[in-house]
Amino acid sequence: MNKGYGDSRKSKSATSTPDYFNKEDTTEGFEDITTLTMAIPLIRVLQTLSPQLNKKKPEFVAGAQEGMFFNTVTKEVYGPILNVVVLKFERIFIEWLPERGGLVNYHSPEHAEQIAEDKTVFGAWKTESGNILQENYVYFVLLDDRMDEGVAILSLASTGIKIAREWNRLMTTHIMENGKRALPFYLVWTLETEYRENDKGNWYTFKVQTKNYITKQQYEKIGDERKMLPSRQVDYTQLGTSENTNLNTGANGKKVDEDIPF
DSSP, X not given: OOOOBSOTTHHHHTSOOOTTOOTTOOOTTOTTOSTTSSOOOBEEEOOTTOGXXXXXXXXXXXXXXXXXXXXXXXXXXXXXXXXXXXEEEEEEEEEEOGGGOOEEEEEOXXXXXXXXXXXXXXXXXXXXTSOEEEEEEEEEEEETTOGGGOXXXXXXXXXXXXXXXXXXXXXXHOBOTTSOBOOGGGEEEEEEEEEEEETTXXXXXXXXXXXXXXXXXXXXXXXXXXXXGGGOOXXXXXXXXXXXXXXXXXXXXXXXXXXXXX
């Protein structure tokens, strides 16, 4: 993983452990901090209009550049290459008011099927009231060399669904040397961003390839994290907040978001 991209925490976290900490200290008083009360970071690919690139925005991150992976909770920029292990996959639908007038809710595929009146547009069905149901492919991941940081979410939508489907195919058809099919979380995946453009604008997406198998130590860590996944409550509406929605710039200078995969 590339390091040193706009990580404002480095100078603080790199110092040695103070010798005045008492080894008898306990976590009493913090019992309610569990997976239920912690935010799950989103991993985004920074785009031209991402607020993290704008010095006038409060979300600005020094060193951030378009085409780099970004953690929405730690505010860390990872660079254009990220190595991850996938713990879980979910398919959901985000419901928007017409013309992206506001976020309404999120739904399971089964419920989206029931409330959709128009399914003619790929990845963006419509309800009877005209709301948009945007399909999202959601991955719960651990960073290969930072597994102690815990689970993060990577979500793909619109044209990114094609990438997700190809990834899912690779994830479920990998055959090991012993002739058995590898489980998806046995593999470390390298994600590398790449530039795309069409007549509506330009943006960064990423390509996926296998890196290697997880180590024995990682295998044990992954097992523990997978056991905790059912207890994690995810607010999927955060996938559509203004801070986290990636927009590109069209040839006419206007914002275009219908083809952005994140």
